[in-house]
Amino acid sequence: MKKIFMIEDNEDHALLIRRAIEDTECSVTHYQDGLDAMKVCETIQTQEQKPDLILLDLKLPGMDGFEVLKNLKKLKWFEQVPIVMLTTSCRREEIEKAYQLGAVGYVVKSEDFGELIAKLKRVKDYWFHTVETPFAPLANVREK
Amino acid sequence: MGKTESSATKQGRRPFRFYVVIFFVGMLFTITLWDAYYNGSRPFDKDIASKLILVMGTLFSVAAGLFTWSLETRRVILEKEVEWRTHDIQAKNKELLKKNEEIENFIHIISHDLKAPIVSIQGFASILKTELGNALQGVNLDYFNRIQANAQQMSTLIIDLLEFSRVGRIEDDKEMVDTTALFKEITEELKPEIDKRHIKVQLADQFPALWGSRKRLSQVFTNLIGNAVKYMGPASDPSIEIGYSDKNGSDLCTIWIKDNGIGIKKEFQEKIFQIFQRAPTQLKVEGTGIGLSIVKKIVELNGGRVWVESEEGKGSQFFVGWIKAQSRLAEPKSKLVESLSGSQR
Numbered sequence: 001m002k003k004i005f006m007i008e009d010n011e012d013h014a015l016l017i018r019r020a021i022e023d024t025e026c027s028v029t030h031y032q033d034g035l036d037a038m039k040v041c042e043t044i045q046t047q048e049q050k051p052d053l054i055l056l057d058l059k060l061p062g063m064d065g066f067e068v069l070k071n072l073k074k075l076k077w078f079e080q081v082p083i084v085m086l087t088t089s090c091r092r093e094e095i096e097k098a099y100q101l102g103a104v105g106y107v108v109k110s111e112d113f114g115e116l117i118a119k120l121k122r123v124k125d126y127w128f129h130t131v132e133t134p135f136a137p138l139a140n141v142r143e144k
Numbered sequence: 145m146g147k148t149e150s151s152a153t154k155q156g157r158r159p160f161r162f163y164v165v166i167f168f169v170g171m172l173f174t175i176t177l178w179d180a181y182y183n184g185s186r187p188f189d190k191d192i193a194s195k196l197i198l199v200m201g202t203l204f205s206v207a208a209g210l211f212t213w214s215l216e217t218r219r220v221i222l223e224k225e226v227e228w229r230t231h232d233i234q235a236k237n238k239e240l241l242k243k244n245e246e247i248e249n250f251i252h253i254i255s256h257d258l259k260a261p262i263v264s265i266q267g268f269a270s271i272l273k274t275e276l277g278n279a280l281q282g283v284n285l286d287y288f289n290r291i292q293a294n295a296q297q298m299s300t301l302i303i304d305l306l307e308f309s310r311v312g313r314i315e316d317d318k319e320m321v322d323t324t325a326l327f328k329e330i331t332e333e334l335k336p337e338i339d340k341r342h343i344k345v346q347l348a349d350q351f352p353a354l355w356g357s358r359k360r361l362s363q364v365f366t367n368l369i370g371n372a373v374k375y376m377g378p379a380s381d382p383s384i385e386i387g388y389s390d391k392n393g394s395d396l397c398t399i400w401i402k403d404n405g406i407g408i409k410k411e412f413q414e415k416i417f418q419i420f421q422r423a424p425t426q427l428k429v430e431g432t433g434i435g436l437s438i439v440k441k442i443v444e445l446n447g448g449r450v451w452v453e454s455e456e457g458k459g460s461q462f463f464v465g466w467i468k469a470q471s472r473l474a475e476p477k478s479k480l481v482e483s484l485s486g487s488q489r
Contacts, residue, residue, distance in 0.1 A: 012263075013267075089255050
């Protein structure tokens with residue numbers, strides 16, 4: 001069973017994403033904000049406890065997505081954990097910044113729910129190595 | 145001897161020029177003395193003459209010194225003033241840039257916050273629709289579709305508003321744009337809609353290259369051609385014609401898009417370019433009323449002009465006057481930069 005951590009302040013979005021990504025092979029743990037997630041992540045001692053994928057919203061109350069990303073990357077065991085950013089509007093500068101800080105991809109929360117499912121499935125398939133097709137992270141940066 | 149310059153009268157419209165009088169009196173005195181000594185008559189004895197030379201020499205030196213000093217002070221004052229003003233302008237520029245950035249951020253936040261609920265609405269609506277399946281029927285299905293269509297409309301509105309505010313506030317890179325290829329691309333992109341309505345599209349073989357941002361030009365023509373398609377109406381032989389007229393010697397090339405759609409009443413022909421203004425029609429056409437105002441803003445910011453000629457029921461012809469690449473590239477660089485920064489007709 002793969003573990004996914006989702007850090008998302010908007011409850012509705014969290015519900016939608018959970019529905020889109022959760023299945024029998026993975027479980028999703030939801031954190032409302034970055035501080036909550038950091039507290040839990042800091043207590044992780046063994047490699048087995050660490051999540052296999054983190055979905056991180058860019059806009060979070062208190063500590064924003066970039067800061068959470070920076071802090072997560074500093075933690076033991078987390079260097080290899082893929083972190084995928086979630087955004088509502090996609091600004092190139094923000095996405096570039098996220099990549100610089102160590103994110104491996106991003107998903108724009110599209111209005112089309114089917115599209116959102118497809119995007120998240122692609123992320124999951126790639127990082128859980130169930131398919132061989134490379135996931136090109138920058139390929140779907142839309143022009144602002 | 146300019147030292148009296150500073151005593152210029154305050155009440156007179158033109159201050160009395162003392163230095164002229166002093167100069168002439170001085171010269172008269174000098175020439176008289178010079179003439180007297182040259183001709184051998186000695187009007188003053190040695191004692192007085194030597195004192196006179198001392199006094200005159202001192203006076204002259206002081207006057208010359210004061211004069212130079214005043215010139216220098218003035219220059220320094222002027223330089224300071226220029227420096228202050230430059231500083232002022234720079235500060236204002238900085239402030240403007242900051243304000244611009246603030247607006248950009250503000251708009252970004254607003255658009256983010258406005259989009260978030262739409263994502264939720266659409267997401268849950270889509271789930272509900274799948275879950276309910278065939279249970280959702282008749283009038284209920286219609287209501288449901290209306291909810292979704294409205295959410296969609298809101299999202300388009302946000303995107304369009306964002307775009308409208310961006311045009312002009314964010315500098316575009318300009319280049320030579322191959323318009324022939326651009327029109328092919330646009331018509332290709334709109335092909336599904338064009339084919340659906342069986343519209344015949346006629347393109348001129350070759351268009352002159354234009355000078356501007358490719359993205360903005362594409363926006364302008366996509367909008368105009370898209371409108372021609374949208375407002376085609378029940379024409380029996382629907383067609384869209386795209387051509388241009390290029391007068392020699394003019395910087396602008398006029399590209400026109402002609403359709404035989406529903407047309408626009410005379411009284412709305414100006415209004416349709418204003419934001420949120422749409423001409424009333426029997427057609428149910430989706431739109432935000434921002435498209436043409438974006439077109440107008442882009443065209444005018446680039447020194448061009450856009451207008452329409454139309455007759456209700458017979459069709460419309462939209463004209464866009466835009467700067468040719470040829471006229472830009474032929475000019476020397478300095479002039480090019482100058483004319484690009486200022487908007488000229």
